[in-house]
Amino acid sequence: MHFLLCISLLFFKFLNGQPINQNICPAGLISKPDDERWPLIPQKFEIMGELVLNDGALEITQIFSYNRDTVYLTINGVVFKHYYDFSTNEYLTISTFIYEGLAVPLCARVPITNQFPTSNISSTILKPSILLGYDRNNMVNNEFATRYDGETIINGLPVSIFRSCFYVSDIQVTVNATYYFTNPWKFQSYLGQNKSLLLQIDVLSETGSGEKLNYIYNIVRYLPNPSSDQERQLLETPAGVFCLNRTNTKNLPKNFPLRMSINTETSIIQTNNTSIYSDYQLVDEQLDFVRIDYYSHDRHSRDIFDYSTGLYYKYLPQIQQCIVSNLSAEVGISTTDQNRTYVRMKTITELLLLDNITQYHYTGIKNCHDRVQCDVWIGQKSVNNITEQFEWYWAREFDGNQLEEVLPIKLYITITPENIIQRYTVETSFLNYLPSPDTYSGIDSTLADCYRALGPGNGYNYAVLRFAISNDDGYPVHKNILYLRNNILKELASSMLVRQVRFSNIIIDHERSEKDLYVTFTMVDNPPIYGPVAHPLREPTSIILIQRLEYVINKNTFRFKGKYDDTKEIELKAKPHSLQTLVLYTFPTINNTIYVNQTEIVYHNQTETIVEVKEVIIKTYTSTKITAFWIGFISLGAVITVVIGLIIIKKM
The missing domain is CATH 2.50.20 (outer membrane lipoprotein receptor (LolB), chain A)
Structure with a gap:
């Protein structure tokens, strides 16, 4: 039953060496040169057709290329896909397993060795590429040759007949094949002028042990030199199919930015x-x-x-x-x-x-x-x-x-x-x-928002500060505000020796003064707790950072780059003695008073909080219970946020 031989997924039949069978080729093998009328078979092609055996038929497609080819067999509606890759010496077979209505792809991999036959699709049935003059490794078979054997008519088309007798060593079989191509001088196919169309291949073969087999390839589609996209789609394994131990032929992307x-x-x-x-x-x-x-x-x-x-x-x-x-x-x-x-x-x-x-x-x-x-x-x-x-x-x-x-x-x-x-x-x-995006603003602003939401009542302290930038020459650096803001942020972190995420919400006011610029920003304190990391980062507290910043500003060494006219850079400096701690939110753990840059922070629970900024007065009355409620307002270019009941700020 030759038909049953076709359903094998792995073709492992190894035959002992036998002499060429004279019954199949009585005149011996046909040797070079080919008949001049034999059509040129390109090194890339696609063939689709019907494989007819004595006891049945099946659909077959082969996509052939330099060092790879793929054979699709459709048997009783089930498709078996066979992939040969001679660059990695691998054979893959892929099918679909149906389990309770769920389609599960299966892939098996076998290394291609000298003992593994690659010329056949099952038993002694040859791949179309072998019948068209290529060897088991998809190289030109120099022992293959053809002879012209007359003309005939098939389905009303003028046809040239060719014959070949050759020996296939890896499955040790003698083959007598007859080919039917359209006559290019009497019929012009869809391939173009002077191009022959393959219609049929009749095959008779016999092994050294006397096992005979005859079959016919009825060609439905023959496409020489398919496009790169067509070839690639048919030669590559389908999506979603993993083949264990398959050789990787291209490295994954790497060297990602930080x-x-x-x-x-x-x-x-x-x-x-x-x-x-x-x-x-x-x-x-x-x-x-x-x-x-x-x-x-x-x-x-x-x-x-x-x-x-x-x-x-x-x-x-x-x-x-x-x-x-x-x-x-x-x-x-x-x-x-x-x-x-x-x-x-x-x-x-x-x-x-x-x-x-x-x-x-x-x-x-x-x-x-x-x-x-x-x-x-x-x-x-x-x-x-x-x-x-x-x-x-x-x-x-x-x-x-x-x-x-x-x-x-x-x-x-x-x-x-x-x-x-x-x-x-x-x-x-x-x-x-x-x-490599600007991640700082995306993280630090959210961290500051969380600190505001949690508040010093939960140990999440923060401060709002402001300093002035000397710009006596009136450079329009505010027109490149993002550039200036990023440089200020980097310099704050660099000068204070802490992470940039400690600083956020930088607002640059260029309307408050004709020349100077005023920078207001938020600075968060260390968190009150630490999680399960091997070396938790404990940075200086907000009080220490304010003192450091005041020192470098007063020494006239807090400097950064600004840009104007898109390309021109200028070095700017913070104005000495301009740092103001507008608000310092902290938890009233002890009753004492700390002075930070002329801002008084009192750790007392108050029933009345008064904030006075340039004759704008806000009065808020609270209960004795400390709350995390806060009010924000903008007045005359100053951004003030007040935690009710926690602090008193007085202009000295």
Whole structure:
């Protein structure tokens, strides 16, 4: 039963060496040169047709290239895909397993060795490429030759007949093949002028042991030199199929910047349900911070993960509430030392699931968006009887133009538990990928908002300060306000020897004075608690930082760059003796008075708070209970925030 031989997925029949069978080729092998009328067979082609045997038929397609080819066999509606890669010497066979209505792809890999036959698709049935003059490694077979054998008519078309007799060494079979090509001088096919169209191949073969087989290839489609896109799509393994131990032929993206921001849209696809979530992620390995904004319906929440202090801040912008807790092991990489568990931040490579724990291999180039071509990698790992599969799409080409650097486009994560029916897929699309963004403002402003929401009653102290910038020559540096603001922020952190996230909400007022600029900003204190990190960062307190800043300003050494006319830079300095501590929020732990730069902070519970700024008076009455309620107002260019019942500020 020759038909039954075709359903084998792995072709492992090895035959002992036998002499060429004279019954198949009575006149011996046909030797070079080829008949001059024999059509040139290119080194790339696609053939689709019907393979007819004595006891049945099946559909077959071969896509042939220099060092790769793919054979699709369709038997009783089931497609078996066979991939031969002679650059890596691998053979892959892929099929689909149906389990309780769920389609599960299966892939088997076998190394190609000298003992592994690659000329056949089953038993002694040859691949079309072998019948067209190529050898087992997709190289030109120099022992293959043809002779012209007359003309005939098939389905009304004038046809040239050719014949070949040759020997296939890896399966040790003698072959007599007859070819039917359209006559290019009597019929012009869709291939163009003087191009022959392959219609049929009749094959008779016999092994040295006397096993005979005859079959026919009825060609439905013959396409020489397919386009690169056509060839690539047919030669590459399909999406979502992981082949264990497959050779990786292209390295994953690496050398990511230390800072990154990106928008994502995630769909969790289950059997009877799909959920969609959107978020914005900001990652900074230098600051040891991650910020994630979640958007769902009308809700918006913002999470800050501070791996320097081990704290997790959850801020709700709509109601200005903040919750603080210790970092959990799930949001980082956990280690244990002396029975204590510590958490460290994942690198960007680890956050993108590109770590060495997962075995990835390159599957090729696929269309991943409108006019976008992507490099695709697929990886898999198993943890606690749960299989996790990751399929990454990275853009490499847009509208036919190569990108300078690859960009993340999509990630498919398929989770398969022991009960395969509970399998589900998480599809994440990436938008607005930005390497090396300005992460400081995205993190420090939220941290300051959390400090305001929590307040000194919970130990989250902060201050509002102001200083003046000397600009006697009147340079219009305020027209490049972002440039100036960023440089001030960097200089504050550099001069104070602390993280930039301690400073935020920088407001530069250029209307208060004809020449000078006034800078108002918020400075947060150290947190009152620390989480499970091995070396928590304990920086100087706000009082010490205010004293340091006052010292460098008064010494006329607090300087930074400004820019005007887009390209011209100027060095600016803070005006000596201009630093003012407008507000210092702190908890009344002791009854004493500390003077900081002519600002009096009194740690007493007051029933009346009076703030006087340039004849603007605000009176607020509170109960004896200390509250975290605060009022903000802007008056004559000054930004003042008052925590009721906590402090008294008096102009000295």
